[in-house]
Amino acid sequence: MPVRRIAIVGGGPSGALCGERLASAGFEVTIFDEHLAWEKPCGGGLTHKALLNYPFLLNGPESKRLIQEIELISPNGRRAHLCLDHPIVIYSRAVLNGLLLDRAERAGCRIIHSRVGSVDISGESPSFTSENAIQHSDFLILASGARNSFFPATRALEPADLEMTLGYFVPSCADAIQVKFVRGLQGYIWSFPRCDHLSVGICGSLNQHTSRELHQYLAKFMHEERISADGARFYSHVLPSPRANTLASRRVAGHNWALIGDAAGWVDPITGEGLYYALRSGELLAESLISGQPETYPHRVRDDFSADLEVAAHIARTFYHGRFLGGSVTTRMIQFIDRSTTFSKLIGDLFCGAQNYTSLKRRLWSQFATSLAEVLDSMFRPVKSSPRPSPEDA
Helix, strand or coil, rough: CCCCCEEEECCCCHHHHHHHHHHHHCEEEEEEEECCCCCCCCCEECCCCHHCCCCCHCCCCCEECCCCCCHHHHHHHHCCEEEEEEEEEEEHHHHHHHHHHHHHHCCEEEEEEEEEEEECCCCCCCEEECCEEEECCCCEEEECCCCCCCCCCCCHHHHHHHHEEEEECCCCCCEEEECCCCCCCEEEEEEEEEECEEEEEEEEEECCCCCCHHHHHHHHHHCCCCCCCCCCCCCCEEECCCCCHHHHHHCCEEECCEEEHHHHHHCCCCCCCCCCHHHHHHHHHHHHHHCCCHHHHHHHHHHHHHHHHHHHHHHHHHHHHHEEECEHHHHHHHHHHHHHHHHHHHHHHHHCCCCCCCCCCHHHHHHHHHHHHHHHHHCCCCCCCCCCCCCCCC
């Protein structure tokens, strides 16, 4: 049966962009969302690869911040600065979601502010409940986040594939992103400067950390960085952070349905970047439907980015908990950044999205001798901003 009527559950970046592309191609698209443009608890950063694919996010008039400096802080307080060749653009999520929904509506999408209830994909055409009535479509797209009750014919993400986030929208300003690593935490603390406030938060594996632990880590960071919570608005949320076997084996599409964005679990398990993968997965599904080949969607995603995310998932545990040259990986990384321009450029490319994980190991080893020589040479020069390391991380 030809697919013409498409229902999208979720009006975030993945659902809105997918809807825009489909409506522009002549499909009858309805987006259902109970929040619409809301202030989702995350950094809101768009990397270089996102801006290359979607230049309107850089060139449009909407309020945003362009940031080219990241301060990284090791578990023992050692600091290093990355000056990025390509800026990270930071939006308030309310602004970003509103922008994408406006584009979808202008393209012809019908947008309904409503919660979706039960879903049935057992028949030829999927059905679901919304606005106290049963709705029908030819194809159902789930873009409703990592934790919901709509996963048809696929297993829900387990706690080991999820991370807890909590933090504050702080009425303050800054010029650089801050990222702090904490000993024992599979995650990190962040401070992202937006136009009129900071998004300050922490993420950690849902099955390894409690909200109380995360609160304590975040409070200590805010005290050390003199970030006041006075007048701040608290937030918390659960986001995907998938394991490699989940990315490789989880079903994300059927004959009349598909998952995109956080619902599919497509988030970088090291950096936590999710916006690019949300947008790109929505675009790839739209291309599959427009071509009349929805069954090609999982293959398109794997060829485009999910295989690379699997590599990242294999690296993640070593990155957060591994040891290198007698210290934690994150501490050694920050020391190398501080002392080697070659290594600093590599990590800067990784953070801004210009370096993928598939070729990361090859680049690391090809540049290792140069990086190490720069580190050894710098040991005869004073280090600008590093405190004395603790015995554990020296």
